[in-house]
Amino acid sequence: MSKGITPRSQNYSEWYNEIVQKAELADYAPVKGCMVIRPYGYSIWENIQRVMDAKIKATGAQNAYFPLLIPESFLKREAEHVEGFAPECAVVTHGGGKKLEEPLMVRPTSETIICAMFAKWIHSWRDLPYMINQWANVVRWEMRPRLFLRTTEFLWQEGHTCHATREDAEAEALKMLEVYRSFAEDYLAIPVLTGRKSQSEKFAGALETYPIEAMMQDGKALQAGTSHLLSQNFAKAFNIQFQDQDGSLKHIWPTSWGLTTRLIGALVMVHGDDNGLIIPPKIASTNVVIVPIIMKDADNARLLEVCESLRKTIADAGISVNFDARDQYSPGWKFNEWEQKGIPVRIEMGPRDLKNNAAVVVRRDTSEKKTYPLAEVPAAVKTLLDEIQVNLFARAKKYRDENTHEPKSYDEMKKILDEKNGFMRAFWCGEAECEAKIKEETMATVRVIPFDQPKDLKPCLACGHPGKHLAVFAKAY
């Protein structure tokens, strides 16, 4: 059934590129580094948006929209920020047929332009916390693009908040980290590690970056979302002050947090198999497809009628279902297509099933087939969808746990990373030079420093100096 798809074991990267295109999630755009998100891929993004938008609003943030084009001088006001982002920017130098006096940057992220507006809107402690979210496109020049994973333009939500104290801002950043964790695990069925980034891996302009990190099926890590406690330099550079209850003027404490279309790439890489995608039921735009097995000399009119009636019953039960009655394709062709697209459940019905008043139900995650009396199909499908959601998470977690190692020595860590990747739990001295050396020698970086730290810190696995953290190292996308 996997016609034309390179197996994962042969070339994971090729497999990824092929199924993203064959499943019609996305296509390369005729613009360097950019992609087109096709309707099937966009329907998954719409579901991510629907769930995340409600979660974000439930925290008290409100949606707004800020300009795409940011004056170069704004970016320069926060030193670390401009150093991190300026090299990646697309620059508008001409507009309306004229050369501009000041170049405009296509937003790589919106801290600066949003801070400029916060300074205008925030006056009093009563205005705090001030919580804004934006669904937008951003541009970061990409030299080695990969569909969804790294593209010059991508879509995301970016939250920006202001608080009266560092404690409040830190609590907000951690609250959003938890929102991201629960979304990734409960909806995308992707187990993630949480914690903090090392200083060299954090966001340009953040005091702390809190990521969710997932493991792909090649043992590499993917940062799937980040929440930042920002430096108060943003408040100072843009002069965001408020009058506190005691009458004094103070600078606010900012946070920002974002999730991107990269998550669709993560979905593919965590759950897909050699036959194509597997979309978790809670985020799939279509959960069930019904394929009639049309045969010569059979009562096909009656078959189509019963299939349509089954479709209606399933839809009435609140399950998204597609009846694939197209007559130009064979059942086998259709099975292949819906497997590639990762529809969680397929229902097949042929002349014999019709006679038996039954249907065959096939789950995408395990390929298990079972025949049910027609009347029992909707309930069986409902149960199955829950089971698939749970199974996908359990399977991904089992894979991650099996590929998480606690190497006894730096040599062992190098050997494992060389042979098969995976997450390395290792003590680390916390020094940037040591981290850089590890990266150079193994290509692995500190993905996350987990919040839960052991009481006894052993020496740094790489340099032998006193350990400061237990960190998780891995090669990453």
Place this chain on the structure above:
Amino acid sequence: MSKGITPRSQNYSEWYNEIVQKAELADYAPVKGCMVIRPYGYSIWENIQRVMDAKIKATGAQNAYFPLLIPESFLKREAEHVEGFAPECAVVTHGGGKKLEEPLMVRPTSETIICAMFAKWIHSWRDLPYMINQWANVVRWEMRPRLFLRTTEFLWQEGHTCHATREDAEAEALKMLEVYRSFAEDYLAIPVLTGRKSQSEKFAGALETYPIEAMMQDGKALQAGTSHLLSQNFAKAFNIQFQDQDGSLKHIWPTSWGLTTRLIGALVMVHGDDNGLIIPPKIASTNVVIVPIIMKDADNARLLEVCESLRKTIADAGISVNFDARDQYSPGWKFNEWEQKGIPVRIEMGPRDLKNNAAVVVRRDTSEKKTYPLAEVPAAVKTLLDEIQVNLFARAKKYRDENTHEPKSYDEMKKILDEKNGFMRAFWCGEAECEAKIKEETMATVRVIPFDQPKDLKPCLACGHPGKHLAVFAKAY
């Protein structure tokens, strides 16, 4: 109550700018020509999106996402199109720290990039109609920006479809025009004229442009949405061909259609009064606000409790309601704020109402106040919201009809346009030179050539040559 708002009669343009900002719909951005859509303004856009997205999907179109940056050479492939849009483009000349080999245009509209992808995806008559929609930002350099009405960057949906025949494409363009008309009238309560544009007013690259045109309270016209039958040149320039049922290769027929954040400006200008906005209930994010009248020595705890219970009953009836219990503002201050923001219904409740087990219900459109027993309030509010929706439309239609004229002579038309604006229904020869002369002399353009044309065409009002159409002329935003 209209503290600080310039009356419409004094300066309509000032009035507009002030209420857009005072109601916190939008703010000027620190980037020339751009705006920030604030949460209250964005909540209206979200409601527009929610309704329109469902209507668009119901026609069979699917959402997708195409790149922001378009190679300059793409824009040049369709001669009329590039002539119309190139002068308005923002141009990216540098990316990733280097000068680009080919400049990229920030999309002013996406026909070219989408046509390039259509050519890759469309092969057979079975693929048609191919219907795509995108919610996106676009940039068109604006010399005289106005919040929502004309901004360098704006948000919109742009639909792009391909059809086998010109007839099919024309039917699609007209179907979407009807979707726009019904949305404007049924949800925004804005009466609109439909028809076709003159050749000089149509979209750059269209054979026909079908607009919806609304009248603002200063008698000027605003184009509130357009649907285009595009020239087949797009199909030829990008080589979008399909194999027809007879085996022959044919070029597709394209359409495109769009609605923008400009609609929010139209809402303000059609319904607003000297006290602020009036948002039609069907598109308001909050339909009802409850304001408690706190008095010294009254049982305020009990009052707040009863208000909260009323809020819950109203919310349970499916009506969006806000209980404004803030203690730092007086009731009068709150009345003023919610009037400025155009919340359709206000409920006031003070100690005497509490004693009488009653509440005062005030409608925003007429300022009419009425006291109801508490138990009757939810039903009364529901009825009132329906009445307000109907009344806003009727009021706007009455205004438009009263300001639509059938001048007997060109001099009379010039006189009316000079004195008070309005829509001029006049016979026109159909010649571009005559149209240009009228525009020069009166600033009025052909807003729309209605579909319904009289059988007897009289001579052109301006030049006396044989009339070709009855057209509607007006000054426009």
